[in-house]
Amino acid sequence: MPTVVFVCGWLGGKPRAVAKYAAMYHETLGLDTFTLLSTPSDYIQPASRVHAASFRDFQTWLANHHDTTTRLVIIPHLMSNGGCYSWSCFQNHLDRAGIAFDVPCLILDSALSAPRDSSNGPIAFTAAIKNRVVQHICAAILTVLMTVAVFLLSDVFGMEGPLEYNYNRLILRDAAIPKLFLYSRGDSVVNPNHIQDAIAKANELKTPVVQVVDFETSKHVAHLTLAPERYKQSVHAFVGQFVKLKSSL
Template structure:
């Protein structure tokens, strides 16, 4: 049975937009499940995020002799958050699974003093709010207050959790990075920093720079390159079998 692809959409993406990725995987012969992302996911307890989808994966895993292979396809930091929470849900539910490979689209952000937090990311993706806080110094104050809040509550920054898990703990998992030098939301330096970290951990890495496309718009800007990059990667690291779900 082929691995199940978990398409983890970016924050507040329309279902129709993410459907295009499911359709792409369907054409490649893979079954895909969508995990939508909402801005509130960054602030909810992890056990509240995508809990309803656990039963779907459990049913698929129950029909196999071995653990279910998964390919998380995470888009932006919202997608990273979705997979982080959902993986915890699967572990808590004792669903037998293993991660075959991972696809990163326009992510991850590298944690640091100036990393964009979920509030700032939400602002940048909402035209009205972006207009209200257009001044750069306001963004800096938002970051300062969020980091202060995290310090007071003892919580780790979500981006730190993603970094430690995907790039450090999961070093043995092959990774495909799809990004663009023109991305204005998640900087190229963040993506390249993630790539360098993964390489330093000995991970098998494939990288594709779409150069001119904006954040999470690589499939729309160059569908042929996007699909062929995915196909080459999953064929190498997650071969498809004829058995269907």
């Protein structure tokens, strides 16, 4: 069965930055990759529409690279909450199109937040603003708006917000899928305690394999930059338990 790694970037992650992770799999581990980029617009449309264009691109890519009648093996590499949401939404398109696939394992980098926590959202949405004063003002406004939005979605309309959507799918529904958590106690965007809680929940639900690497001092989604060899070796050792790799470190 053909194996494809879905490299799902963090919210606002630039193509060049996310490409480093795809290169790690393609060049070092010998696996095909497909990249999903996370943008703010993903959060203001129904989950069923997120990455609709990316899915069409994937269908074209798949037709050019693999036998479309063969069941796929997909390994999601999810970075921050944005990457988690991209993958969670992309699965909708795969299911609706009737594309058969298995997920033998998944990697969570700097993820994920508690279901109803919106404190990191303003930081992620305003990270690209260079002027610190403007950034803080925008972040303060977004904090109020996002707190209200979470309340309305969950308590008034009974709907899942993106963070709850991620948690319910990746931790609860997909409890049977082995997971590698790559995080840092020094993360100032996604609360490390939330990641540790997700790890504890995965263990509580008896997820068959739960591996954890704490990079301790690295910043949000910066573990590969801080400790490239440790990062690559951790991913290689984990993924190699579930799929045959074409190369070794």
